[in-house]
Amino acid sequence: MNDVPTEMSDVRTGLGEVRAAAGDVRPGRLKVYLGAAPGVGKTYRMLDEARRRAARGADVVVGFVECHGRPGTEAMLDGLEVVPRVRCAHRGGEFEEMDLAAVLERRPQVAIVDELAHTNVPGAGRNAKRRQDIEELLAAGIDVITALNIQHLESLNDVVEKITRMPQRETVPDEVVRRAQQIEFVDITPEGLRRRMAHGNIYAPEKVDAALANYFRPGNLTALRQLALLWVADRMDEALQSYRSEHGIGGVWEIRERVVVALTGGPEGDTLIRRAARIADRSAGGDLLAVHVTRSDGLAAGTSHASLARQRRLVEDLGGSYHSVVGDDVPTALVDFARAENATQLVLGTSRRGRVERFVTGRGTGETVVELSGDIDIHTVTHERAGRGTLLPSRRRTLSTARRVAGPVAGLLLPVALTFLLDLDWARDRLNLTSEALLFLLTVVGVACIGGVVSAVIASVTASLLLNYWFIPPVGQFTLDDPNALLALAVFAAVAAVVAGVVDRSLRLSRRSARATAEAETMSSLAGSIVRGGATIPALVERTRETFGMDSAELVDEPPGDNGATVVPAGPGAFLVLRGRPLPSSERRVLAAFAAHVGSAVERARLAEAAAEVEPVRAADRMRTALLRAVGHDLRTPLAAGWAAVSSLRSRDVEFSDEDRDELLATADESMSKLNRLVENLLDLSRLQAGALTLNLRATTLEEVLPAALADTPEVVVGDLEEIPAVLADPPLLERVIANLVGNAARHSPADRKVLLTASAHAGRVEVRVVDRGPGLPPSPKLSAPPEQGGTPVRDRLFEPFQRLGDTDNTTGLGLGLALSRGLTEAMDGTLTPEDTPGGGLTMVLSLPFAERVDLLSDTQSVGGGV
Numbered sequence: 001m002n003d004v005p006t007e008m009s010d011v012r013t014g015l016g017e018v019r020a021a022a023g024d025v026r027p028g029r030l031k032v033y034l035g036a037a038p039g040v041g042k043t044y045r046m047l048d049e050a051r052r053r054a055a056r057g058a059d060v061v062v063g064f065v066e067c068h069g070r071p072g073t074e075a076m077l078d079g080l081e082v083v084p085r086v087r088c089a090h091r092g093g094e095f096e097e098m099d100l101a102a103v104l105e106r107r108p109q110v111a112i113v114d115e116l117a118h119t120n121v122p123g124a125g126r127n128a129k130r131r132q133d134i135e136e137l138l139a140a141g142i143d144v145i146t147a148l149n150i151q152h153l154e155s156l157n158d159v160v161e162k163i164t165r166m167p168q169r170e171t172v173p174d175e176v177v178r179r180a181q182q183i184e185f186v187d188i189t190p191e192g193l194r195r196r197m198a199h200g201n202i203y204a205p206e207k208v209d210a211a212l213a214n215y216f217r218p219g220n221l222t223a224l225r226q227l228a229l230l231w232v233a234d235r236m237d238e239a240l241q242s243y244r245s246e247h248g249i250g251g252v253w254e255i256r257e258r259v260v261v262a263l264t265g266g267p268e269g270d271t272l273i274r275r276a277a278r279i280a281d282r283s284a285g286g287d288l289l290a291v292h293v294t295r296s297d298g299l300a301a302g303t304s305h306a307s308l309a310r311q312r313r314l315v316e317d318l319g320g321s322y323h324s325v326v327g328d329d330v331p332t333a334l335v336d337f338a339r340a341e342n343a344t345q346l347v348l349g350t351s352r353r354g355r356v357e358r359f360v361t362g363r364g365t366g367e368t369v370v371e372l373s374g375d376i377d378i379h380t381v382t383h384e385r386a387g388r389g390t391l392l393p394s395r396r397r398t399l400s401t402a403r404r405v406a407g408p409v410a411g412l413l414l415p416v417a418l419t420f421l422l423d424l425d426w427a428r429d430r431l432n433l434t435s436e437a438l439l440f441l442l443t444v445v446g447v448a449c450i451g452g453v454v455s456a457v458i459a460s461v462t463a464s465l466l467l468n469y470w471f472i473p474p475v476g477q478f479t480l481d482d483p484n485a486l487l488a489l490a491v492f493a494a495v496a497a498v499v500a501g502v503v504d505r506s507l508r509l510s511r512r513s514a515r516a517t518a519e520a521e522t523m524s525s526l527a528g529s530i531v532r533g534g535a536t537i538p539a540l541v542e543r544t545r546e547t548f549g550m551d552s553a554e555l556v557d558e559p560p561g562d563n564g565a566t567v568v569p570a571g572p573g574a575f576l577v578l579r580g581r582p583l584p585s586s587e588r589r590v591l592a593a594f595a596a597h598v599g600s601a602v603e604r605a606r607l608a609e610a611a612a613e614v615e616p617v618r619a620a621d622r623m624r625t626a627l628l629r630a631v632g633h634d635l636r637t638p639l640a641a642g643w644a645a646v647s648s649l650r651s652r653d654v655e656f657s658d659e660d661r662d663e664l665l666a667t668a669d670e671s672m673s674k675l676n677r678l679v680e681n682l683l684d685l686s687r688l689q690a691g692a693l694t695l696n697l698r699a700t701t702l703e704e705v706l707p708a709a710l711a712d713t714p715e716v717v718v719g720d721l722e723e724i725p726a727v728l729a730d731p732p733l734l735e736r737v738i739a740n741l742v743g744n745a746a747r748h749s750p751a752d753r754k755v756l757l758t759a760s761a762h763a764g765r766v767e768v769r770v771v772d773r774g775p776g777l778p779p780s781p782k783l784s785a786p787p788e789q790g791g792t793p794v795r796d797r798l799f800e801p802f803q804r805l806g807d808t809d810n811t812t813g814l815g816l817g818l819a820l821s822r823g824l825t826e827a828m829d830g831t832l833t834p835e836d837t838p839g840g841g842l843t844m845v846l847s848l849p850f851a852e853r854v855d856l857l858s859d860t861q862s863v864g865g866g867v
Contacts, residue, residue, distance in 0.1 A: 039202035042147040047076035064098035097124035117152035190221035257286035288320030331368035407451010411458030550580035571599030642671030699851035709738035719758035748774030
């Protein structure tokens with residue numbers, strides 16, 4: 001059986017349920033304590049629940065809890081069984097991690113595991129992430145209680161960074177938290193949290209001032225709290241929708257205002273959207289949803305795609321969401337969608353049909369929606385196109401029940417009414433038989449437009465009889481004395497029947513064309529969502545459910561035995577399963593196209609996984625090839641020079657003077673020093689790639705490292721560094737990075753232009769700029785193919801090992817300097833980026849965080865949501 005990629009985990013069962021299905025173990029339940037910021041009390045609340053459960057007789061153990069030196073939190077551990085942690089060494093430090101094997105062997109009922117977003121120390125266990133440890137516990141049937149801060153959710157990571165100006169290195173996919181059976185939000189006001197911080201209940205006293213001035217500013221905390229509340233509100237809304245669906249609750253629960261606006265693509269759409277947005281804004285937390293109904297029989301044809309696209313953008317600009325659904329009956333589809341979304345209000349536009357059109361086609365969409373709405377409030381908004389006739393083809397061209405009844409009735413009554421009018425004296429004096437026959441023919445055509453060919457035949461027969469009885473001599477009899485009159489009557493009946501058939505066929509062809517257009521419209525909408533980035537498997541599955549108005553949709557690797565479900569193949573080993581209303585054959589064709597897109601997404605996910613598995617091997621192969629090429633030349637050069645010098649000194653055939661001997665010794669020493677530097681660079685690069693480089697991070701000033709870093713390159717102009725704060729770095733490594741950058745700049749600068757080194761501080765980081773006036777990055781296209789052709793941009797290739805980017809001087813090393821510098825910088829939580837120097841040249845920008853800011857950042861990230 002083929003496995004469906006892990007990206008589909010949010011439309012299938014969770015990992016714990018999948019593993020538990022292989023045996024008889026009930027999957028454990030996950031509860032998450034979610035907070036807006038460190039210090040709100042998540043860990044305390046989590047341990048409080050653990051104590052309450054233990055007091056009730058539950059078997060509870062603490063797998064991992066980080067108290068951060070807070071006495072109140074540490075006191076909550078009293079009386080709870082704590083599983084000893086695993087100790088491991090990494091980069092010169094000693095760390096403690098949860099002993100997953102010990103917890104699994106202990107098999108408690110409940111395990112307390114703090115810091116859901118935590119990344120395990122390499123070598124501490126079989127999993128890279130703590131969430132993977134938790135999944136194993138759940139699969140073993142162990143209930144888990146954990147904690148998380150809102151800044152660690154993947155979907156909000158960039159938003160939080162913009163607010164706090166601090167990157168979050170540890171994140172958790174939202175779906176991991178969504179799968180939790182319980183999410184409890186731990187809330188505290190920003191003022192209360194800052195007061196708790198000022199009292200020393202969160203951080204050590206020496207860190208309080210920096211924390212209050214940076215991460216814990218009132219604005220930051222207010223924004224984070226709002227993010228958390230909105231995220232939790234959305235999860236509550238999802239849970240409510242699931243509950244209503246499971247229990248078959250169709251009525252509206254007016255928990256918060258949800259305003260649905262119906263769009264047709266007509267010119268009145270902008271007016272309706274803005275009116276609906278104002279209605280939603282009157283209520284705090286109101287939602288705006290726009291919906292467009294595409295009829296499966298094609299009668300949504302004629303919709304302006306350009307207008308719908310513009311209106312969709314307007315909806316999204318106003319903070320709403322756009323939806324497209326398929327439905328044969330537009331009013332019913334609108335009301336069903338509103339009920340499914342628990343909408344409280346529905347906004348419609350006043351009919352664009354004129355009086356005559358309304359008389360012919362009967363009740364419009366608005367009147368029917370009002371009748372079906374029940375407890376949903378309906379707003380009918382007037383607009384400038386109201387009553388002026390439709391600009392788009394009418395949606396009501398099928399023979400509705402009303403038209404099927406009205407057609408035969410009109411076929412009987414309209415000829416009779418026309419006969420009454422033509423029998424009046426003024427008509428008899430002015431019209432002849434030809435004019436009367438043409439008027440009856442026009443009546444038959446009108447009946448055909450109303451009721452189709454059957455009604456037209458009824459009208460034709462009725463008109464023929466009336467024309468014969470009242471207008472063809474002998475009047476008042478059904479007999480015909482004149483053969484010409486008989487021929488005229490026969491021709492009239494034949495022409496009436498033919499015209500009715502042509503009209504009916506035209507309507508059928510129009511419906512068929514409209515059906516094809518509607519299918520194209522639906523697929524165009526799907527393609528648009530893919531282009532806008534909604535091509536992930538969960539997004540496609542949810543869009544399929546929404547489009548066809550089904551209760552649920554999921555992607556599975558085996559078709560279910562449920563006879564009430566609609567199952568469509570979605571590629572090898574994947575099936576799209578929809579549950580809800582029965583789908584007619586006209587909709588199944590469009591559904592098959594949706595399933596094909598889902599299947600393509602499944603295949604792309606599989607290929608991406610395969611490529612991810614192969615990429616490390618390819619990278620290692622490229623590195624090995626480059627290393628062999630470099631060793632074959634660059635290492636051989638100093639080795640050959642040193643070997644030649646030493647061999648000459650050892651030779652007894654030549655007598656060297658003291659000067660020659662000193663020169664040969666200097667050559668050997670220089671060659672061996674160069675060889676030693678090359679080997680050290682290779683070893684350091686390999687340690688970086690293996691994660692085995694030992695760091696000693698501490699507060700370091702630039703004045704401390706610059707003298708040694710500039711020793712070999714004295715011709716450097718250094719800017720004013722007095723106001724530059726200390727950074728958190730490893731001094732020898734920082735010295736080496738700056739020396740590499742300055743040396744590289746000096747090699748490429750003209751002899752009359754000195755290298756410039758400046759520094760500045762802002763946004764919690766120090767930026768060191770090394771400026772040269774050399775040729776800059778090479779513009780040659782040979783060095784960088786376009787990314788769409790698989791090439792790597794020049795600025796990225798600049799940092800690849802064994803890369804000189806066109807530098808033909810092979811005597812300066814292996815091309816490891818910049819690769820090693822970037823690796824060392826990133827190991828110190830910094831960045832190294834190139835910029836063009838104004839006027840020509842290259843500027844390397846080295847960015848490192850403030851020492852005190854990094855201390856605070858490490859605290860906010862290490863808590864992983866547990867406080």
